[in-house]
Amino acid sequence: MNTNLKLINMSDVEPEQVAWLAKPYLPFGKITIVQGDPGCGKTSMMLAIAADLTRGRATLGGIVCEPANVIFQTAEDGLADTIKPRLEDLGADCSRVHVIDEPGARAGNSPTVLNITTHCRQNASGGSPPRLKRTSVVRV
Numbered sequence: 631m632n633t634n635l636k637l638i639n640m641s642d643v644e645p646e647q648v649a650w651l652a653k654p655y656l657p658f659g660k661i662t663i664v665q666g667d668p669g670c671g672k673t674s675m676m677l678a679i680a681a682d683l684t685r686g687r688a689t690l691g692g693i694v695c696e697p698a699n700v701i702f703q704t705a706e707d708g709l710a711d712t713i714k715p716r717l718e719d720l721g722a723d724c725s726r727v728h729v730i731d732e733p734g735a736r737a738g739n740s741p742t743v744l745n746i747t748t749h750c751r752q753n754a755s756g757g758s759p760p761r762l763k764r765t766s767v768v769r770v
């Protein structure tokens with residue numbers, strides 16, 4: 631086990647702007663935890679975002695992306711009876727949705743993870759387009 635601790639002096643860190651999928655809730659390139667009571671729509675929201683991103687549609691406030699691949703991991707819902715029918719109902723390009731097949735993942739042992747890999751452009755602000763390589767959204 632490596633016990634060396636690497637320290638970073640904050641005077642050496644260059645500040646960067648945060649690019650948002652939905653300000654101030656879902657930043658690009660960061661991990662976001664979506665938490666709530668059962669049945670409040672966490673999975674529905676994440677699947678709607680995934681569907682929009684696989685088709686390159688505006689999602690959550692006007693961000694438009696080139697069609698993107700999505701990696702989804704679910705701990706609660708069945709793929710054939712819940713996830714795929716919902717994606718199809720939302721108009722997702724299911725050929726762009728990939729599910730992590732992890733032992734125990736659907737037995738309640740791991741969180742739901744949505745990773746989006748894309749280059750996006752913002753159509754609403756007219757500002758310079760964010761160049762985005764990876765967005766991660768995690769639902770626990």
